[in-house]
Amino acid sequence: MVEQVRKLLDRKLKNALQLEQLRQTILNDKDSSRVTVSVCGGTGCRASGAQAVVDAFYEEIEKQELQVKIEFKETGCHGFCERGPVVVIGPEKIFYQHVKPEDVPEIIAQTVINGEIIRRLLYKHPATDEEITYESDLPFYKRQMRLILGTNGEIDPTDITQYIAAGGYSALSKAVLRMSPEKIINEITRSGLRGRGGGGFSTGRKWQSCRVAEGDIKYVLCNADEGDPGAYPDRSILEGNPHSVIEGMIIGAYAIGSNQGYIYVRNEYPLAVEHARIAIDQATDYGLLGENILGSGFDFKVTINKGGGAFVCGESSALIASLEGKVGEPKAKYVHMSEKGLWDRPSLLNNVKTWANIPLIINKGADWYTKIGTDGSKGTMIFSLVGKINNSGLVEVPMGITLREMIYEIGGGIPGGKKFKAIQTGGPSGGCIPEQYLDTPVDFDELKKLGSMMGSGGMIVMDEDNCMVDIARYFIDFLKGESCGKCTPCREGLSKLSEILNRITHGEGRPEDLETMQDIGEILDIGALCALGRTATNPVLSTIKYFKDEYIAHIRDKKCPAGVCRKLIEFSIDPEKCTGCGVCARACSTKAISGVKREPHVINQGMCIKCGACFDSCKFNAVIKR
């Protein structure tokens, strides 16, 4: 039916009315008596085996000829990745976790047809063991405000009609047919939206300076080079709702007067690339992209460019160099890229999350948007809440929520009754925030005050078993490997910092090391060429600031209090507790553990490589780590 309407319309939509007619047809076509079953098809759930579950559903639906009864779809990321594969059923949204292909016949027979709940597939509250049936009742979702991510779990990202049915492209139609570019920019400026890629610059002001910049050719760019280790909101949006990003880009292009856009996406995100490609093709097919969009006379094309694998290319000038087919080295930005960007033309670069906010603001208005968030930071922010946390996954919250609410209410606290130690925000150049600041409201300015930053939305929780010196070493080693090597402070400074931190974690720290590292920090802060270099020492400086005692334990006492730094720990077996079951000996890859069955075992220290496999495998807590 939808196809027939489109044929009547000569395929391409030519005005707002035709778009609305199409939307109505899709909605009317929908048989409300069918039960919707959606399986999360994000990379996270796929990694847990979602594809097999999807296949099982198709097979079962076909076998039982249930096509008329079930509306089955493979959607984008639902966010609760740790519980994947996730299946959500019906309008009331029954939430099943860790679903296996063999559960599928039962789900169809019991839940879909008879409306009965299968209790073993429900989420159980980690503290109370209470079973929770509906998605909206899960503590993980309860405190969230899923303005951007919500649609992800409702639609099949490879089918544009589902996006249109959910209200998609109405903002585009409103913007290009009924609003002037000035009015759009004014609306975005008034909304208080700030760039979601890390900098937090006012999006409206950026658009304005690009609009007034001289030049007949301008470019609109989408930064999907999400390189922060521990953050994946951008991937999830591009995979799960690519049209929202494209719709935002078209509106931005219309506002500044651009006809060509680029999405620069990480090569490590194959599914995001595929879905963005399908979305571009479909939008072009429907006349929502390409020439004479919705009959407005406005033309806009979008091309996808895959990154070559370099963290620094998330930096705007390096991203542009890479788009031009050059080495991804940053350049000094004394002339702003809104005047001279890609091929020296005015260019508007925004992050995936920023673009996805645009349709929302145009549809609902700046007045509505400013009601969400704090004074300085409006709207919602998407974080990936990961690490040592019970409910890990992608969360979208209004700005201003406290770190404590994020960790203990949404995240459900730390697993295994362990003690919270720090939360790392802002990616590798962010900082580690300790317990005493957990009541800080999360927004651009507050995180900066604590020596960290919003970054691209990574939030990694660490518990008492994480060594903060090791974390600092990890980030510096990461950044050392990602430094482009152009400027002296970053290239040489990070390499020396890494040298010092590796020394400290090997028990060879010197008393003067802390001061030396702080000196290097200062050199990078004021001397490095790009933002990557200038913020690169944050992980060291913030851990020295909040966890100085751990550094001192490593340097002076040659001890790693968390038991992470291998050179500083020793594993042994408590003969009192050891039952001689032999599990540890089998787990040991260097055969350092020996003993007679049912009698206490011993570890040969000379052969032990301190991998911790015995510690993890022992069910009687008989392995001691010191």
Place this chain on the structure above:
Amino acid sequence: MTKYWISSETSVEINDAPDVNAVHFNVDDKNIMVSAGQTIYEALQRMPGIGEIPALCYNPAIRPYGACRLCTVEVSEDRGKSFRFVASCLYPAKEGQIVKTNTEKIRKLRKGIIELLLARCPDVRVIQELAKEYGVEKPRFSLGGHDCILCGLCVRACQEIIGKSAISLVNRGIYKEVAAPFYAYELGEECIGCGDCSYVCPTGAIIMGSNGKPVLPRVKIPYAEVGAMTSKEKLSTSQK
């Protein structure tokens, strides 16, 4: 009437009237007037004695690059209310700005950069001299054995002045180096043997070889090895 220095020795007294061809600004508490369209570093090059800015990756004949960061200065564009750190070789001289070339923070930064460079290239004379000037004695870090500071002058000279691009900066980060394609020992036809790369090198890391072509700072895997792998790989991949 304000007094402006137009060279290190000469000053003029002029009305504060707008002049599109000139830029008036303040460097280390001296008002100066220079012709428009220059960077801060370029402008001060012509005024020895005013401002004090070292640099290693700058050459007047080659487009500035901003890699060594030694030429960093503090600049204010709001009459001294706030200052920021910029590379003077890239930053345009602007009307009314205030430039500080030798503050305590700047000296500390330069000292730090020189300490890092000296650790990389302990035997290079230019760096040793700078170290002496800025009071760097012995680096607190492990020492390397490089001659090249990766300023990129050789690469830029070959590309911009000669129009050839026989060499480039390859790899990234700490593995970055100046090399010919495939780390070839000997430069190929692309190199015309002009010697410009060696001439512009601030540390003497590139010398001219007996074959009339430059010998680059370091060489790694010869092309022969990389080339030998190609046809074999073609076979194994197409068998799939």
Place this chain on the structure above:
Amino acid sequence: MDSELDFATIQAVIENSSTKVEALIESYLDKKEQLISLLQDIQSEFNYIPGDTLVKISQKLDIPLSQVFSVATFFQSFSLKPRGRHTITVCLGTACHVRGGQRLVDKIGRDYNLKPGETTQDERFTLETANCLGCCALGPVVVVDGKYESQVSPDKLDKVLKKYE
């Protein structure tokens, strides 16, 4: 392996692959700014970037060889060396790091005498590490030939790798 093939087959294979490369490069004639995409296409065709293709790109697209080489060595995803039949990618993103990703790299190192970026002598595996694969909730994550494995313990890793010969 080479000796088992007769001369004609070798010839045919070489010609076949070289026309493929040429066709690929030709398709980029009017968009030489997309050098990175071209290198990616070549890499997905051959699993690595053969040195002679860089020379061909330089000649056909009129970009100095030194600059092509510069780009090919700058980005992490390009390999100028042949790679194994299977690529193991261990994620070392922060979330995977705090959950023990490095232990998996160490284990592969011990079991197969393999460091990140290297290929085993029998060309069975190439080991790579990634900064973040964006499956942070499921760490530690390992990807073998594009297939994601979640919450990988050293034990599970053994079982997974056995499936790839």
